[in-house]
Amino acid sequence: MPTLSRPQLAQMYNEHHIRIFPRPRPGKEMAGDGARFEARTQHSPEGFMPLGAYSYSQSYLSNVSSVGRYCSMGSKICSMGAVHPTDWVSSNPIFYNRGRYNRFIGEAPPFKRRFREKYGPITIGNDVWIGDQVVLKGGITIGDGAVIGFGAVVTKDVPPYAIVAGVPAKIIRYRFSEDIRTAMQASRWWRYDAHDIAALSHDDPALFLTEYEKAAPKLSERPEDFKTYQDYLGDAE
Template identity: 45%
Template sequence: MEKITLKCNKNILNLLKQYNIYTKTYIENPRRFSRLKTKDFITIPLKNNQLESAAGLGIEEYCAFKFSNILHEMGSFSFSGSFLPHYAKVGRYCSIADGVSMFNFQHPIDRISTASFTYETNHSFINDACQNHINKTFPIVNHNPSSSITHLIIQDDVWIGKDVLLKQGITLGTGCVIGQRAVVTKDVPPYAIVAGIPAKIIKYRFDEKTIERLLKIQWWRYHFADFYDIDLNLKINQYLDLLEKKS
């Protein structure tokens, strides 16, 4: 996924407004859909280097980035209160709390040392130490495991709690729930509830047959207003019965 960083101007703010991409979530001032101001910097994902359409942004209408100026692919009716990387792909109806972050650079653990002299040439104190000791640059072996892992997939109807830590390269399945402060190191199945360090499956939101039914119906393909007349207090399978009649 390519990206571009721009200084906001009226044209960019109008573009976000035109595509119904919000950078705030609450209605303290109904006329303001954005916290961004001119001269703020914003990073935008690009598909096929296009900026002419919402499809080119990879962001669907009626989603919200509460704090971050780094935008990423996100589906309708989702919001994020966190600073996810530009390559993140977030589906529809997702709720991402504050403080969600990614693993930092991973040091090599299979070498004589995890210290930076084994992989990093840009640290001045390491370069100076070697030059002053033997008048040479230390012969490191390149190590950049994160460079080839530039994806994070968050499917539809995912709820991620506050201060969760995510490993690059994982997929969070549709309908899953990630407990507060969990450390997620591998894929999470659809509708699983996980928590802990490292995160483990605590239980599933619904029984297996109901999950199969939800995944088959794929209700997230629709606008939630289409379900306006279905009572949210109904049990899940009663709700799905009525939903199936509409679809």
């Protein structure tokens, strides 16, 4: 687990606009040693996340496979723990985890059955906003532009541009009409740097799309460039 010095933190910010916030205390170990992320991201002092450019997270989750660009992730977000069988006689792992049986009983188990206890990784799209204290089930996909409300427990995939909340989370509404949602996803505006599209009308989605259609042919995409923190400390952007 990495422990970064103040000069290293300053180097990552000054050369690559990678910020750890709040600043970790001296000697603080961070998780996510092998995480690959883009420059212009902000990470929790708990660990590095696989963030796309202009995304920030105030939480650390170890089972997220990817986070798109321009995402906003609040504090105390977590993922569900191990899975237990709910349609077996007992949900207790002593009846399918051979190691646990041996530790409790002190002898080899009389069964060979097994149960997969782990969920798959979580995939998060672009321009996703996840509020504080959200719980995510492993293996789900959160679509581009989705919003997840404070304290929601998300057990299913979230469609693009859906606003979900509650326990379990349900769709409250969609951010835009179907036509605009389709056009937003087709535009893939997150391919571009913020300074290239900041002057467009972000407060008017329909007008934004019109302006974007005219501007996009003149813009250069920001290439995807995911590196580890060790890579960033070894070279300048």
